[in-house]
Amino acid sequence: MTFPIGKGRLLRAFYGALARLTAAALLAAAPPPPAPVHPTSSELAAMFARGEYMAAAQEGEADAGADDLAFAPRALLAYCMTGAGEPNDDTVERASRNAEAALKLEPGHEEGRLQLAIALPLKSRRMDVMGAWTSGYGEKGRKLAEDVLKADPSNFYALGFLAVWNIEVERLGGSLGAWAMGARLDKERSYYDAATRLAPDDVGIHWQYARALVALDASEHAAQASQALARAIAANAGDHVEQVMQSRAAQLAAALTGDKESAQKLAQVLL
Secondary structure, three states: OOOOHHHHHHHHHHHHHHHHHHHHOOOOOOOOOOOOOOOOOHHHHHHHHHOOHHHHHHHHHHHOOHHHHHHHHHHHHHHHHHOOOOOOHHHHHHHHHHHHHHHHHOOOOHHHHHHHHHHHHHHOOOOOHHHHHHHOHHHHHHHHHHHHHHHOOOOHHHHHHHHHHHHHHHHHHHHHHHHHHOOOHHHHHHHHHHHHHHOOOOHHHHHHHHHHHHHHHOOOOHHHHHHHHHHHHHOOOOOHHHHHHHHHHHHHHHHHOOOHHHHHHHHHHOO
């Protein structure tokens, strides 16, 4: 089937935008903070708080209950997020497998769903555009987060995830990709506001929201992002992952007072 040249170009632009969107995979620049699960032991909780993520993940995998297997990807994703370089593919895949294993044991497991939602988009980082598009990881991640909210409307990490999701879709897919995926910037604000009403002092929610706004357009969103960064900096950082995010929030806040283009580039590489 052939199309007139105008329509053909429109279709190519349409699919190109969708491919770029999914290839970048929403969280490719920075995942939301690993959602909190309840470790089955105080020792696991303490290991996580100290930043001993790989050891905590290994212990959770060994215990192999649904809660344990949902905790393991939290630790693995925190390890990826707090590192200096790109997330390791094998670690991301391991996190995804653990979350899927938790859901096999308990298909409605709330934290298993949310951990998988965070892990899936990271898996497409190194795919080509067609592989990323056909994987559907970005869309599946959104659906998993929405399912969490249906079961628990007070899950502020799912709300924070969806706030960032709408911003990143706009940034990575443009207006056409946002339209195709049903993303809107007014949605992100409502999700963020709902999350902060439930958890006003959560470092990760403020940090990831601000980072996404600056990565989208530092000049346009400077005031709104600065407010969120100030809240992240002022909050109590209760564990290692929050301390890392708080440090990055201070770094980005300082950059935002200067050249906006440089701040935007910084936001696009920070995790």
